[in-house]
Amino acid sequence: MDFKEEVVKLLKFRVKNPQIEIPPIGMGDYAFPCFSLAKELKKSPNEISKDIINKIKPNKYIEKIVSAGPYVNFFINKEILTQDILKKILKEKDKFGSVNEGKNKKIVIDMSSPNIAKPFGIGHLRSTIIGNSLSKIYTKLGYKTIKINYLGDWGTQFGKLIVGYKKWGNASLLKENPIKHLLELYIKANDKEYEPDARDWFKKLEQGDKEALKLWKLFKELSIKEFNKIYKILGIKFEVISGESFYNKKMDETIKKLKNKHLLKESEGALVVNLEDYNLGVCLIQKSDGTTLYATRDITAAIDRNNKYKFNKMLYEVGSEQKLHFQQFFKVLELMGYSWYKDCIHVSHGLYLDKEGKKFATRKGNIVYMEEILKETIDIAKKTIEKKNPKLKNKDEAARKVAIAAIFFGDLKNNRVHDIVFDIEKFIDFEGNTGPYIQYTYARASSILRKAGKKNSFSVKELNEKEILLINKLNIFNEIIISAARQNSPAIIANYTYELAQLFNEFYHSCPVLKSDNEWFRLALVQATRQVIKNGLNLLGIDVLEEM
RNA sequence: GGGCCCGUAGCGCAGCCUGGAUAGCGCAUCUGCCUUCUAAGCAGAGGGUCGCGGGUUCAAAUCCCGUCGGGCCCGCCA
DSSP states (O other): OOHHHHHHHHHTTTOSSOOOBOOSTTSOSEEEEOHHHHHHHTSOHHHHHHHHHHHOOOOSSEEEEEEETTEEEEEEOHHHHHHHHHHHHHHHGGGTTOOOTTTTOEEEEEEOOOBTTSOOBHHHHHHHHHHHHHHHHHHHTTOEEEEEEEEBOOSHHHHHHHHHHHHHOOHHHHHHSHHHHHHHHHHHHOSGGGHHHHHHHHHHHHTTOHHHHHHHHHHHHHHHHHHHHHHHHHTOOOSEEEEGGGGGGGHHHHHHHHHHTTOEEEETTEEEEEOGGGTOOEEEEEOTTSOBOHHHHHHHHHHHHHHHHOOSEEEEEEEGGGHHHHHHHHHHHHHTTOGGGGGEEEEEEOOEEOTTSOBOOGGGTOOOBHHHHHHHHHHHHHHHHHHHOTTOSSHHHHHHHHHHHHHHHHHHTSOTTSOEEOOHHHHTOOSSSSHHHHHHHHHHHHHHHHHOOOOOOOOOOOOOHHHHHHHHHHHTHHHHHHHHHHTTOHHHHHHHHHHHHHHHHHHHHHSOOTTSTTHHHHHHHHHHHHHHHHHHHHHTTOOOOSOO
């Protein structure tokens, strides 16, 4: 039942495409502001509003129509809405909110992308969890999504690393704590003094030198092993694990294509694509020593992915500091004649900044280790559980889920584009506008349902204010998902889910369910709300708990 | 120097795309509520020139221009 459409129909006699809005709480369900008609009708909006209500009559779906100053406010039939929406949710369950706009369409999401031989830092967290959530959101809309973890496993840094390892490397330290050791070597070797050596080794690596390759492979394997520990805790899986190195052998082909299109220009010994006509500077394709750069690799990867997946959209979930890079290489794709360049989108996010408000810099050893953050947050979650619900089963798994909810939600509730100052205190906050608050709400709802007897069919009687607010909120879940997808913004889901939980807690507090007069109806409402909270959290990559 | 992004209560944010009716929420502070469905909760109080200045509009936190403050980027890193 589309109530808004009913309102539009009622107004048709006066306006073809009336702009309908949602009035403040308590003033109705839909509103039509009359300002826009004032000039044409040469009357005040207040008069127009009065005229309109005299000309239209309430019907089965629109119960009441009132004039409120310059607005016409519509009150819909809540019983019909309630029946409709509760039945739908209880029938569709986990699928509620699904749409099939994305049928037979593919979306590639380039995300996470930690750098080999460096710790998984807080910087990669955003890309990982935003990408993961977007994947779930698009899947809900019927798209097939392919999450690609595009590892930073190629580049001059490996020259530095090899130099460092050859100079100070220690096999047993490497085995013991590979990332820590490699990071030390990297920081040590990250000195002007070793630059020529490092370049040399990277060149050898690109040319397939056996020793260089062997070390590189070792570093890569050890790193992936470490990363997988983190992904397991986060509960995130990828359809494809790839890396920049994957395209090493195809790079020549890209350069050849660029040459054929007459896009390449030599400049100070390097090969560049000049984008100054587009205000995008120059895109460096090949260094003067003949080795490649990430733009080359990204271009190559994009072409390959388009061939392989025939995607409808490719999202790059990467920090905003790389904005220019993406603008440049999308432009190069366009100039190369690939019309699908416009399906490539840089879904940028703000940075995690340190306490001074500056970017974290691995080179300077200024890093926050994801592994430690996870451990600390899970520890605090465990302690909280011990305190609040000592009898809970599977405390370790519950602690993990609560911690992940805190971290994921704490990030996803923010608008993507904002920078976030990293503060561990925020991760271990479980009260108020947090993931655990929502999980707790779910657990409360579950608890009611466990204690309820047999559920029967319900009939909708007079609804109180709290019930109406809940119903209205449940009713917009579909729109919320679509809006989140349009804006590539999990924050929209996060904030919706929080507000829904808030409304449920208010209802929970003021409306007894079990043994109440309309127990069956309220049970259905609890069940439906619980379901939508679950669906919302799942879109964020957060698990629910039946008890906590 | 050029480009992009951000600026809403003490702090952290939502709302801005798609302009409308008293600008929402959380933390912190103060006050109530656990013999009834989990107090990780609920109710209430205080706290705002929506950075600043112009413009567009019947109407601006929202759109446009300028300005200040912060962040990021600007060829051989990714």
